Amino acid sequence: xxxxxxxxxxxxxxxxxxxxxxxxxxxxxxxxxxxxxxxxxxxxxxxxxxxxxxxxxxxxxxxxxxxxxxxxxxxxxxxxxxxxxxxxxxxxxxxxxxxxxxxxxxxxxxxxxxxxxxxxxxxxxxxxxxxxxxxxxxxxxxxxxxxxxxxxxxxxxxxxxxxxxxxxxxxxxxxxxxxxxxxx
Amino acid sequence: xxxxxxxxxxxxxxxxxxxxxxxxxxxxxxxxxxxxxxxxxxxxxxxxxxxxxxxxxxxxxxxxxxxxxxxxxxxxxxxxxxxxxxxxxxxxxxxxxxxxxxxxxxxxxxxxxxxxxxxxxxxxxxxxxxxxxxxxxxxxxxxxxxxxxxxxxxxxxxxxxxxxxxxxxxxxxxxxxxxxxxxxxxxxxxxxxxxxxxxxxxxxxxxxxxxxxxxxxxxxxxxxxxxxxxxxxxxxxxxxxxxxxxxxxxxxxxxxxxxxxxxxxxxxxxxxxxxxxxxxxxxxxxxxxxxxxxxxx
Numbered sequence: 263x264x265x266x267x268x269x270x271x272x273x274x275x276x277x278x279x280x281x282x283x284x285x286x287x288x289x290x291x292x293x294x295x296x297x298x299x300x301x302x303x304x305x306x307x308x309x310x311x312x313x314x315x316x317x318x319x320x321x322x323x324x325x326x327x328x329x330x331x332x333x334x335x336x337x338x339x340x341x342x343x344x345x346x347x348x349x350x351x352x353x354x355x356x357x358x359x360x361x362x363x364x365x366x367x368x369x370x371x372x373x374x375x376x377x378x379x380x381x382x383x384x385x386x387x388x389x390x391x392x393x394x395x396x397x398x399x400x401x402x403x404x405x406x407x408x409x410x411x412x413x414x415x416x417x418x419x420x421x422x423x424x425x426x427x428x429x430x431x432x433x434x435x436x437x438x439x440x441x442x443x444x445x446x
Numbered sequence: 447x448x449x450x451x452x453x454x455x456x457x458x459x460x461x462x463x464x465x466x467x468x469x470x471x472x473x474x475x476x477x478x479x480x481x482x483x484x485x486x487x488x489x490x491x492x493x494x495x496x497x498x499x500x501x502x503x504x505x506x507x508x509x510x511x512x513x514x515x516x517x518x519x520x521x522x523x524x525x526x527x528x529x530x531x532x533x534x535x536x537x538x539x540x541x542x543x544x545x546x547x548x549x550x551x552x553x554x555x556x557x558x559x560x561x562x563x564x565x566x567x568x569x570x571x572x573x574x575x576x577x578x579x580x581x582x583x584x585x586x587x588x589x590x591x592x593x594x595x596x597x598x599x600x601x602x603x604x605x606x607x608x609x610x611x612x613x614x615x616x617x618x619x620x621x622x623x624x625x626x627x628x629x630x631x632x633x634x635x636x637x638x639x640x641x642x643x644x645x646x647x648x649x650x651x652x653x654x655x656x657x658x659x660x661x662x663x664x665x666x667x668x669x670x671x672x673x674x675x676x677x678x679x680x681x682x683x684x685x686x687x688x689x690x691x692x693x694x695x696x697x698x699x700x701x702x703x704x705x706x707x708x709x710x711x712x713x714x715x716x717x718x719x720x721x722x723x724x725x726x727x728x729x730x731x732x733x734x735x736x737x738x739x740x741x742x743x
Contacts, residue, residue, distance in 0.1 A: 381463060381467070382460075382463065385460065385463045393463070393466070397467045397470055400467045401467050401471050404467075404471075405475040409479065409481050412479060413482055413483070418482055418483050418486065420482070430481050431481050437474050437475075437477040438478055438481075
């Protein structure tokens with residue numbers, strides 16, 4: 263069974279293809295890696311370049327369910343949330359404050375790791391403005407973190423040996439001071 | 447492009463996304479993160495595209511800092527260079543020069559500043575590039591950046607040391623961007639009695655090149671040592687000699703490394719029928735090259 267709200271795409275728990283085809287507004291259906299199915303309003307779906315290309319390039323019928331094997335359900339929810347807001351604000355003349363408030367709320371309960379995962383998804387789905395926003399958000403969160411934290415976050419291996427590391431660190435020791443690492 | 451995502455925390459972002467995040471960081475963070483890995487270090491310090499993106503992004507946030515150079519002569523205890531911050535506080539910048547040296551600013555473009563170190567009484571300069579985009583410092587606690595040393599150019603006259611007292615020798619220089627090749631170039635010209643030697647340093651190639659000197663006709667020393675960068679070329683204006691033909695503006699095109707000439711605009715006369723202008727200074731105003739004319743008295 264599908265339930266739909268006014269603003270957001272509906273989320274179904276079925277494992278099979280959704281049957282939610284509305285007459286008034288065209289919907290596009292995608293399925294994420296964990297089997298969740300989403301019905302997107304056409305105008306929101308078209309904000310996501312990978313979806314746009316999929317349907318438009320080969321004129322694929324909207325009845326096809328597009329698989330998104332690299333996207334988790336929760337990520338899709340967030341992406342849809344952002345794109346929907348973006349579309350809404352497109353038609354507004356002075357949406358600056360509203361956008362800022364929305365953006366602050368958007369990242370509020372996301373851990374840095376989740377933000378990073380979402381950034382990866384935004385890149386994969388090809389939503390440029392979301393990617394830019396998320397890159398900025400991640401950079402804000404990591405700017406006062408130390409080297410170890412960042413290595414762990416990005417999964418980067420330390421290929422400096424102890425001596426080399428001390429050498430490069432000594433180039434600018436002040437850059438390693440006054441950090442805040444308590445918000446891991 | 448379509449990578450199968452692992453459901454573990456080991457998911458790796460594509461490199462360009464990682465660097466897209468990094469290029470939004472303030473300089474202090476960036477410097478710290480050069481210690482993360484050799485790859486990160488290499489990109490942050492040397493990758494031109496990265497540097498450019500970092501600059502563009504910060505510049506688009508319309509924050510500017512001003513570099514203050516105090517007493518262009520000796521630096522003793524304090525620092526010669528300071529930065530005027532957003533909140534009007536002053537921050538001292540450190541330079542990798544020894545004490546008691548004269549530091550000359552040889553040019554600046556897009557936040558890069560080229561400094562030369564003149565040892566007292568000896569014209570042996572050692573330009574180095576302040577790779578701190580201080581004028582795009584966006585963060586609340588600005589910091590100094592990296593320095594990159596530029597090797598000393600070889601002039602024919604140059605291997606023996608000669609003193610600054612020698613008035614016959616003049617040094618002209620300029621620094622600017624070559625957008626087509628994503629490069630920056632420093633040009634240094636030694637002028638002794640009309641004979642000129644020209645050297646050009648490409649930041650990208652990291653080497654000096656000999657360039658054919660311009661034929662100055664008529665020969666007149668140039669008014670300013672520091673050339674004005676405008677539209678891909680460095681410009682110098684000659685000193686004026688009343689009663690004589692007005693020499694052209696000399697421009698060194700950084701892309702094709704050639705000199706060209708531009709005529710000066712026609713100058714007006716004052717009520718005594720004399721040409722008003724004695725000194726002229728090329729400046730950049732609103733993206734256009736302008737020449738300021740100033741009466742001697």
